[in-house]
Amino acid sequence: MSVEHLITSGQFTLDGGTWDVDNNVWLIGDDREVVVIDAAHDAGAIADTVGDRELKAIVCTHAHNDHVNAAAALADRTGAPIWLHPADAPLWEMVHPDRRPDRDLADGDEIAVAGTTLKVLHTPGHAPGAICLYAPDLSTVFTGDTLFNGGPGATGRSFSDFGTIITSIRERLLTLPGDTIVRTGHGQDTAIGAEAPHLEEWIARGH
Structure with a gap:
């Protein structure tokens, strides 16, 4: 059992703006x-x-497009199903209007792979259907763009x-054990215990 990390590069586009980004796959x-979490930018490399x-x-x-823009091509190459929380259907359809995800994710779902279990935590805010995947056996949570090293994901867009x-x-996240490694959608890892003391600061900043 292992956690592998690939960085892919491309663009994030929303609300008429475009930004260059590096994504963690x-x-x-x-x-x-x-299991692949977030097929970003480069289906061939993944x-x-x-x-x-x-x-x-x-x-x-x-x-968001930078997290799913390689999903359809990767699914076509491998035959793997795409899983997404249905509350994010409007965002998905902006990227893949002619291809639906294969399965709806729901809070509490469990994804079994290689003898371990990924537990689905519905964590809306950055996007309506945002989820995190908690792997207690690995003392790890994959947070997408919900929690980063240094604070919450952006909430200034649609x-x-x-x-x-x-x-x-x-x-949903700060209740996990403090030594849980936080593996994010962009940037460096952190830990629940490293981020938890800063919650009130984030609230005070309001972003």
């Missing part, structure tokens, strides 16, 4: 099977990292809300 599995293993699922933490993301972080 995560692969959880072993030498036989693997497929090369998967190699000859079975790709059990392409799991989307949310449907389909996002600051109060909602703060509630998600407070109730």
Whole structure:
């Protein structure tokens, strides 16, 4: 069982703006099977990292284009299903108007891969259907753009809300063990215990 990390680069586009971004793509599995979290920008590079293993699922933490723009191509190459929370359907359809996800994610779902379990936590705020994936066996939570090293994800654009993301972080993430590693959608890892003391600062800043 391992956690593999790939960085892909491209652009994030929303509300008429475009920004260059580097995305973290995560692969959880072993030498036989693997799950991909957030198929960003480069389906070929992700497929090369998967190699000859079975790709059990392409799991989307949310449907901003920079997190899902390679999902359809990766699914076509591998036959793997795409899983997304249905509240993010409007964002998904901006990127893939002719291709629906294959399965709806729901809070409390469990995704089994290579002898471990990823638990789905619905954590809206950055996007309505944003989810995190908690792997207690690995002492790790994959937070997408909900929680970063240094604070919550952005909430200044369409389909996002600051109060909602703060509630998600407070109730769903900061309740995890303090030594839980936070593997994010962009940037460096952190830990729950490193971020928890700063909650009131984030609220005071209001962003």
